[in-house]
Amino acid sequence: MAVSSATAFVASAGFLYGASGNGHREHGPHRVWGLVARADAPIGTALPGSSNGQVLLPNLETVPARARQLSVMRERGRLYETLQKPVGGQSAGAPGAAAAAEEALFDVLVIGGGATGSGCALDGALRGLNVALVERDDFASGTSSRSTKLIHGGVRYLEKAFFHVDPAQLRLVFEALHERAIMLRQAPHLSQPLPTILPCYKWWEVPFYWAGLKAYDFLAFVGHGSLYMSKFLSASEARRQFPTLSARRGGDGRTLKGSIVYYDGQMNDSRFNVTLAVTAALHGAVMANHTEVVSLIKRGGSPGRVVGAVVRDRFTGDEFPVYARVVVNATGPFTDSIRAMDEGAEALTTQRMIAPSSGVHVTLPSYYSPEGMGLIVPKTRDGRVVFMLPWLGVTIAGTTDSSTEITDMPRPHEAEIEFILDALRDYLNIQVRRKDVLSAWSGIRPLAMDPRSKDTQNILREHAIHVSDAGLVSIAGGKWTTYRKMAHDTVDRAIQVGDLGSRVRNKCMTEQVVLLGGHTYDPSYFAFLTQHYERLKYTVSKGDKPQWTKLDVDIAQHLARSYGDQAYKVCDIASRGDVGYGKRLAHGFPFIEAEVVYTAESEYCETARDFLARRTRLAFLDTHAARESMTRVIEILAELHGWSKQRVQEETRATQEFLDSFETGRTTGELGEQVEAMVA
16 A cells, blocks of 8 residues: 555544554554555556655565575575586586576675665665675674764865865765765655754855855755755854854854854664665565675686685574675675685785774764754864764764774774864863763774875775676775665676676666655654554563553654654554563663564564664663663563573673673773874
């Protein structure tokens, strides 16, 4: 069922929803605000009411379980080896065995489940290719969940383009602004425009920044990606709209002359990534998180050809081969580690593709910024840019940009945290205190190596695709906003390397695809949820009598913004009379127990870290609250996945260690000394 607006749907609610005696609703087979797909729906099926007349329906109605996906990979690998194995000096079976073996191959095996890897899987599946993806940890477990949460063209790159007369930087901004518009269309529930204020404390800054941001608007218009036009605000109006903005800048004491407000996009980055992966699975890609590559499989002499990988289920230890016509390496900061399996140790030293850069952010209370408007510090004391943005009921600020080592669990240096806070002190009229930091995290940007650059600030954020002599396709660089273009270019190259032209059924269709939850999402959907659902909760333990209570507005808003038109499924779980999954997980936050169940059943949530950091964002919002809810999250997951007591203990220990990385900054090490010197 397709519904073009909330009004039309609510008007028909009496027909679609039958009230039961206990006040919650029972639903028929088409009980969706969103989309019920058909198994036989062809790619490109039009959904009435779409903005461009063409919305791509998923092939599957429900997401295959992780165990099922691993089974498909394992059985296809076994079949391929059986058909390839010589019997009596000849290929196994009849003359058709070779053809059957070819059909057991995946067309593309993607290594890495971040934004780019998941984007590659979705792109390939939409083109009709047979795609598999494996991710060592969780979807978005690395850099893709640790961004500034902006969908942007890059204001500072535009400044560099003009000052250095650099067409490459200008092209990057133009491309990113075009992609910004696509991302906002792909997942309207997970992204939205965000006005950002740029304060001017010198008179010449007003026309300078006004002209630059008008150029930014023009590039967006030319690239069909306009949001809203930038505008000038007087000093008094700027402070009215952004109350914590200081009338006098710290350091030099200059008074505020006015501000420019411009628009970019904002997103829930890890949920966008997870939704990409789930959407790819619904379109037929075989996706498996917590599955690591042990080695690459090569055939022929030196250098041979990469034809697959041996992978390991990190929960069971089971190892098996996955074969493919072409292998794509989209592992972000770990790109060179996978390349080393193919090209040798040089890929980690003299022939590196990756220049890792540390990006640290902090979470502050909501009162630091007004709801619905961000702040950009255009130039810190060392010439960098710092953002302070409202996000999911808190304020986030960052980022730093310094060389770093590559690690599985990056932690911010205390000096980096202090650098961000110090930059904000010059522009805010409130005390910026270290004790206000609710969470702090570090992400590793996988910048493409440019041997001419001396530091990561001057490395261009363009992406680079490298094809080894053995045919391994590696993608590096770029940024979140351009993930779709990166995936597009990578799949194009994989088709060329793997000679897959005859197997492609469609051109790239990711500009048209809408991600799960966005097909019929409407901004008023939360009101519908509030009016039509209740939640059942146990006040202390399951031994107490359950209580029915209304679905609070903040919970409804959170569910609608997180799951889009699929939020009703979470509400269904929250209103189950037998279990009572309607209770909040942490005081003061809208996350409820039903989300643990839904994400475990429908979004490949396998660990408490998956839930606390990537299905919800509690670890990023407030580490203390994440610790409070950890035990209950593990308890529910243990029930759903059938964990043993030992597994529960291991999960508790691993989650505590993970949350430690958000709570305190490091105080030692080369990077910390580097940033301390920078702050001084």
